[in-house]
Amino acid sequence: MIAILGYGLGNVKAFANIYKGLNIPFCVAEDGAALAAADRIILPGVGSFDHAMIRLRSSGLFEPLEEAVIGKGKPVLGVCVGMQMLARSSEEGGEPGLGWIDGEVTRIRFPEDGPRGLLPHMGWSTITSRAEDPLLDGLDDALGFYFLHSYRFVCRDPAEVIATADYATPFHCAVRRGHIQGVQFHPEKSHHNGTRLLKNFAEN
Template sequence: MKRIAIVEYGMGNYHSVERALRHAAPDADIVLTGTPEHILAAERVVLPGQGAMGDCMRTLREAGLQEVILEVARNKPLLGVCVGEQMLFERSEEGLTDCLALLPGEVKRFSGPMFDESAGPARLKIPHMGWNPVRQVQPHPLWDGIADGTPFYFVHSYHVVAADSTLVYGQADYGYAFTCAVARDNIFAVQFHPEKSADDGLRLYRNFVDWNP
């Protein structure tokens, strides 16, 4: 039985992720934990996150889990979700926060004329919230059984800007094209919420459980 640890550090929709994973993979041992030993003992790890980046990074460090995530990223399948994706990059404009620097790039707020009040009724609201089609920029085992252009559920004001285009595996549009899925080696991460994305979100979680990078 595969053991999957969901990292609990005080800033995430842990129980929604846990329920979705249990539904997608009833044959797996799902552990919701903030204990380093339990996370390191798991075969694969999910890093969720929500809220302000500064608070997420602070609580992760105060929980003594930053080095644990860095260790996991060296040799275990790691799935980042929402702010958990953003945390993998070098820094964020949100609070000018230093992040985990596992992937090159930064996190930026949606910006541009289409988001200004001067745009009038055509103005796009922040946060970006709701269902949005995702283009699969590159094939990946976590896309198995999920059609290109499938909508997933988003709630966010910031998005990652990867310094290396080869990291980009999914894009969506909100005023402009933005990266919403990244991958490298044993890491895969998404801006959207699979646990709020119906059957296709569950399929992505199941694909993660079966993935052997």
């Protein structure tokens, strides 16, 4: 059973539609009991880092989520701001992150002597897999994924970076620390590649 965390942020319905189409059991978890019954968890997120962390902590799901992921070792996939929430902190605000993967979130900055871009980074970008990982199995890297963000996750341990992307400057777009995984892009908006990634998460 896949639990899509229902704390008021993220494209919950889009994730649900994909899993419904794949005939993979899922639920929208709005209480601790639903998280306790799940095998795997998706942590979606949109908007600002502080707003997402405050919503999570006020939802009544913060402690059950930590118990499920850290206490019970259930796999979790953070998506977009949900990936950023896995970090220790963010330049976007002052709230502490979950701290499950060692890293910080910083604003995308463009090199003074290099190509420039507009923020937010919005649209399709290719990715480069840096390691064989079951989450990325069978993906078309050249097809890429849909992104929408102005901040990026800076992972301190290079071994925990499983894919990168480039928007005038390279950035980490997929990370893993054991059963804790995160992607900066939106698989629920990324057609074939996104569906394959969500299927991989459910089955591996």
